[in-house]
Amino acid sequence: MPKHEEMYKFDDQKFLLDGIKVYALRVPIEMIADKLAQKEYKNIILSGVGGTTAEMYAVCRIIEKYSDIPVYLLNAAEALAEKDRRITRNSLVLTASKSGDTPETVSLCWYAKKTGATIVSFVSMEHCPLAEASDYKIVSAEEGMENTYMRLYLFILRFLYRKGDFQNYERFADQMKSLHSDALRIKHAYDRVADANAEKYWQEPYQIWIGSDIVFGEMTLLTMCILEEMQWMRNRLVSSSEFFHGALELVEKDVMVTLVKGLGPCRALDERVEKFLQGRTQKLVIVDLEELKFTGIDEEFQYILSPIILSNVMAGRYCWNLEKHSGHDLSIRRYYRQFKY
Amino acid sequence: MPKHEEMYKFDDQKFLLDGIKVYALRVPIEMIADKLAQKEYKNIILSGVGGTTAEMYAVCRIIEKYSDIPVYLLNAAEALAEKDRRITRNSLVLTASKSGDTPETVSLCWYAKKTGATIVSFVSMEHCPLAEASDYKIVSAEEGMENTYMRLYLFILRFLYRKGDFQNYERFADQMKSLHSDALRIKHAYDRVADANAEKYWQEPYQIWIGSDIVFGEMTLLTMCILEEMQWMRNRLVSSSEFFHGALELVEKDVMVTLVKGLGPCRALDERVEKFLQGRTQKLVIVDLEELKFTGIDEEFQYILSPIILSNVMAGRYCWNLEKHSGHDLSIRRYYRQFKY
Numbered sequence: 001m002p003k004h005e006e007m008y009k010f011d012d013q014k015f016l017l018d019g020i021k022v023y024a025l026r027v028p029i030e031m032i033a034d035k036l037a038q039k040e041y042k043n044i045i046l047s048g049v050g051g052t053t054a055e056m057y058a059v060c061r062i063i064e065k066y067s068d069i070p071v072y073l074l075n076a077a078e079a080l081a082e083k084d085r086r087i088t089r090n091s092l093v094l095t096a097s098k099s100g101d102t103p104e105t106v107s108l109c110w111y112a113k114k115t116g117a118t119i120v121s122f123v124s125m126e127h128c129p130l131a132e133a134s135d136y137k138i139v140s141a142e143e144g145m146e147n148t149y150m151r152l153y154l155f156i157l158r159f160l161y162r163k164g165d166f167q168n169y170e171r172f173a174d175q176m177k178s179l180h181s182d183a184l185r186i187k188h189a190y191d192r193v194a195d196a197n198a199e200k201y202w203q204e205p206y207q208i209w210i211g212s213d214i215v216f217g218e219m220t221l222l223t224m225c226i227l228e229e230m231q232w233m234r235n236r237l238v239s240s241s242e243f244f245h246g247a248l249e250l251v252e253k254d255v256m257v258t259l260v261k262g263l264g265p266c267r268a269l270d271e272r273v274e275k276f277l278q279g280r281t282q283k284l285v286i287v288d289l290e291e292l293k294f295t296g297i298d299e300e301f302q303y304i305l306s307p308i309i310l311s312n313v314m315a316g317r318y319c320w321n322l323e324k325h326s327g328h329d330l331s332i333r334r335y336y337r338q339f340k341y
Numbered sequence: 342m343p344k345h346e347e348m349y350k351f352d353d354q355k356f357l358l359d360g361i362k363v364y365a366l367r368v369p370i371e372m373i374a375d376k377l378a379q380k381e382y383k384n385i386i387l388s389g390v391g392g393t394t395a396e397m398y399a400v401c402r403i404i405e406k407y408s409d410i411p412v413y414l415l416n417a418a419e420a421l422a423e424k425d426r427r428i429t430r431n432s433l434v435l436t437a438s439k440s441g442d443t444p445e446t447v448s449l450c451w452y453a454k455k456t457g458a459t460i461v462s463f464v465s466m467e468h469c470p471l472a473e474a475s476d477y478k479i480v481s482a483e484e485g486m487e488n489t490y491m492r493l494y495l496f497i498l499r500f501l502y503r504k505g506d507f508q509n510y511e512r513f514a515d516q517m518k519s520l521h522s523d524a525l526r527i528k529h530a531y532d533r534v535a536d537a538n539a540e541k542y543w544q545e546p547y548q549i550w551i552g553s554d555i556v557f558g559e560m561t562l563l564t565m566c567i568l569e570e571m572q573w574m575r576n577r578l579v580s581s582s583e584f585f586h587g588a589l590e591l592v593e594k595d596v597m598v599t600l601v602k603g604l605g606p607c608r609a610l611d612e613r614v615e616k617f618l619q620g621r622t623q624k625l626v627i628v629d630l631e632e633l634k635f636t637g638i639d640e641e642f643q644y645i646l647s648p649i650i651l652s653n654v655m656a657g658r659y660c661w662n663l664e665k666h667s668g669h670d671l672s673i674r675r676y677y678r679q680f681k682y
Contacts, residue, residue, distance in 0.1 A: 082406070213422075228588055
């Protein structure tokens with residue numbers, strides 16, 4: 001690999017090494033998926049709060065696309081309060097928590113366990129409250145959304161493969177091996193754009209973010225968990241399909257808009273928004289996933305990988321460059337987990 | 342009824358008369374619901390764009406609460422782009438469009454028709470593109486969300502009753518007869534609060550709106566269709582359950598927050614947010630649905646009616662008072678439906 005310029009707060013070698021560690025989980029993840037796929041489920045429940053519901057959104061869309069099993073993405077706090085009747089002994093429940101102790105998620109898990117549901121959790125350590133409440137755990141401490149998605153995807157696509165719904169799993173999983181080196185190359189290429197945009201826009205008083213389809217969860221993560229929680233930046237996220245019912249009226253010449261042009265069938269909806277935006281704001285950032293795809297991976301898989309493609313350059317680079325220019329460390333919160341509430 | 346003070350841009354007699362007209366649809370609506378309930382469906386699809394998806398949210402939550410039939414609330418543009426596999430000849434599709442010609446909804450309807458799905462549309466005129474594309478139409482020109490919800494509720498609850506899932510339908514439907522006079526009394530009582538709040542806050546540069554559960558769709562309608570589209574007011578809507586992952590960091594002493602305290606099992610989540618907000622913002626509006634309930638209706642139905650309870654005072658009064666103070670007519674758009682996009 002050619003020598004790259006150093007990127008702000010980024011360690012190339014650690015990123016590649018993390019990729020190897022996560023890919024090494026392929027076999028244990030497949031073993032769990034294979035075992036679970038032997039049973040028939042009435043539905044699949046994806047649950048968590050905050051970043052977890054955001055990342056599970058892509059998993060939800062994948063199941064909807066390839067399978068006939070009903071799938072529901074539930075906020076853990078609401079599902080628990082309502083004793084959601086869809087959680088039964090015939091449910092497969094997937095949950096996750098980075099800290100391993102998110103109270104809403106852990107409580108929902110215990111509730112689901114009592115109903116007799118089968119529970120798989122993605123956690124970052126062997127022993128934590130969420131792991132204790134689960135039937136199966138997939139443990140991996142590697143941070144970064146590339147790693148989060150890789151674990152989730154290997155699991156769910158293997159599961160669907162065993163159900164006869166995703167024929168090309170082996171080729172997909174083989175190609176995931178090159179994901180990190182591919183991602184790193186793209187990160188380096190995009191970092192200058194990310195840096196320039198961050199410098200230009202970090203002081204915006206209000207931003208609109210627009211996108212559609214399978215990347216919408218990742219966009220929730222970007223706007224909620226990063227812009228709001230970590231940078232205290234006011235923004236409005238809206239889907240390309242709902243944009244024309246409300247949010248469009250907020251667009252003015254000096255309102256900053258970030259539009260993500262995705263891959264797949266809803267790209268036309270993003271393009272419709274793009275056409276509208278041209279000339280209506282002078283502060284438009286377009287993130288076109290067509291230009292940021294992974295070259296080592298077959299075209300047919302790029303759509304389902306698009307949350308990773310987006311995360312690779314945005315959560316992976318743009319947000320760090322925002323920190324660099326704003327001087328507001330991504331780890332500083334005034335409220336979140338600072339005290340009980 | 343005692344003589345009331347006149348409310349800004351509101352006609353008491355027309356409101357009551359509209360209520361009578363909508364309630365007169367009870368029998369024809371029940372006939373359609375009864376006929377449709379004879380068939381078994383694999384799922385129920387609720388679809389539309391903008392305000393329609395917002396109002397269908399409550400219907401979705403009601404079906405989830407009372408029935409085991411899988412239900413999905415789909416944005417029509419995305420569902421059509423993806424040829425959503427959940428739409429099949431075994432689907433019951435419910436759609437709506439005030440104008441009757443919303444292109445995304447009409448196109449989805451034709452697509453659903455081709456799959457063989459059964460389609461029911463709520464429209465405001467006998468002949469319109471959406472009506473042409475549907476198998477059954479429920480026609481009613483009466484505007485106002487009270488009327489919209491009443492039609493939807495009579496249909497879906499009658500349907501669930503026939504499926505054995507909502508035993509007390511007859512009592513519910515009988516009590517709906519008093520809804521408008523009850524609603525009118527509460528409107529008058531709340532109008533002074535709405536007026537004072539609107540005067541105080543119509544110039545806010547940014548607002549946060551928080552709520553949970555069955556009223557969240559109505560809150561989408563308030564913030565997206567009214568604040569954004571009709572008043573060009575910047576705001577951020579977040580659920581009580583997701584508030585603690587992102588949006589909380591945006592709360593400052595001078596940031597205006599509207600918190601809706603709902604009825605039912607998720608009220609505890611709203612109260613948790615309320616406790617957090619106390620002292621953290623000096624601009625807090627609390628809309629407590631406990632204090633705005635319909636007195637002529639049994640307690641057990643108040644939860645499912647809560648979107649109407651909320652709409653009655655907010656879309657019904659607060660938003661009109663916003664117009665009064667901002668001087669920005671609710672009917673003025675700069676973009677929406679002003680030209681092709």
